[in-house]
Amino acid sequence: MSLRHRVLELAQDYRRAHAPLTPERLAGGIGARLAYTRLPEGQFGTFLPEKKLILIEQTSPPKRQRFTLAHEVMHFLIQHDEDLLSELHETHTGQALERQLEALCNLGAAEMLLPGEAVEAALGQKGQTPRLIPELAERYQVSEEVAIIALAERGPIPSLVLMAGSRPLRVYFSAHHPQLEGRLARGMGFHRNDPLVVAAETGLPQHIQTRLPNHSGLYSLEAYPKGKRVYAVYKRLQP
Ligand SMILES: [Zn+2]
Numbered sequence: 001m002s003l004r005h006r007v008l009e010l011a012q013d014y015r016r017a018h019a020p021l022t023p024e025r026l027a028g029g030i031g032a033r034l035a036y037t038r039l040p041e042g043q044f045g046t047f048l049p050e051k052k053l054i055l056i057e058q059t060s061p062p063k064r065q066r067f068t069l070a071h072e073v074m075h076f077l078i079q080h081d082e083d084l085l086s087e088l089h090e091t092h093t094g095q096a097l098e099r100q101l102e103a104l105c106n107l108g109a110a111e112m113l114l115p116g117e118a119v120e121a122a123l124g125q126k127g128q129t130p131r132l133i134p135e136l137a138e139r140y141q142v143s144e145e146v147a148i149i150a151l152a153e154r155g156p157i158p159s160l161v162l163m164a165g166s167r168p169l170r171v172y173f174s175a176h177h178p179q180l181e182g183r184l185a186r187g188m189g190f191h192r193n194d195p196l197v198v199a200a201e202t203g204l205p206q207h208i209q210t211r212l213p214n215h216s217g218l219y220s221l222e223a224y225p226k227g228k229r230v231y232a233v234y235k236r237l238q239p
Contacts, residue, residue: 003091004153004178006084007104010077011111021112026069027054030076034069044068047075063143070109078104106175110149113142119150128155130224130231133163144231149175157235160184160212160219165229169197172229180236184213199223200230209237 001009015021018029027034032047036058039046045056045068054072056065078084078101092100118140122132128151136147144163152161152175162174162184174184190197190213195206206223212234219234 003087004107007108008111011108015112023066023069026073030073045072047072067109067143067146070112071105074105074108106149107153110146114140114146114150116154119154123154128157128233130222130233133231134226145173148173152176160234163229163231164196169200195221196223196230196232199225
């Protein structure tokens with residue numbers, strides 16, 4: 001079984017054992033307490049194992065706080081799963097290991113809060129569209145990050161899923177299918193002719209074949225502007 005499958009199973013077991021996953025129950029499941037405080041810039045949460053205490057950034061929106069909390073719980077669960085941990089260390093080192101661990105914690109956190117079956121059902125009904133990001137987030141009361149991770153993981157065609165916002169437009173959050181290398185860093189900007197910028201400025205959805213900024217290969221892009229944000233799915237057309 002792949003690392004990702006094992007992480008999904010860990011998350012599913014945790015959800016079943018501790019539902020409903022209120023913040024207190026999420027932290028309590030690993031015997032931790034929860035406190036809301038100010039953390040250094042760019043940090044949303046942290047776990048202090050010696051104190052059995054999870055700290056969450058108090059100014060984050062509540063849904064984002066819940067996602068961060070689930071992420072910290074995943075760190076704990078992975079840390080205490082010897083098989084998973086040794087496989088992770090066998091297959092990755094250095095920075096790649098760090099990145100992989102963060103991605104796995106995100107994946108597990110998303111699965112805890114938004115069950116895979118719900119995502120599969122929505123994909124079956126509406127296809128792999130960025131419209132599902134705000135829809136799933138609203139319907140299941142999860143942060144949009146959670147919906148993005150779940151769609152990138154479960155979309156039938158390997159794709160990169162993201163949301164962007166602000167002016168000039170920049171990436172808020174992105175996730176990609178395990179078979180894709182494409183990673184767009186948080187804060188990355190776009191060329192002024194980029195279809196995402198066009199979607200943001202005109203308020204019109206864009207369907208276009210394009211390249212992913214900083215990556216090779218051709219993608220089929222659907223960009224969906226809503227409110228102050230643009231949601232996008234880049235589906236890979238060529239390996
Ligand atoms: Zn982390």
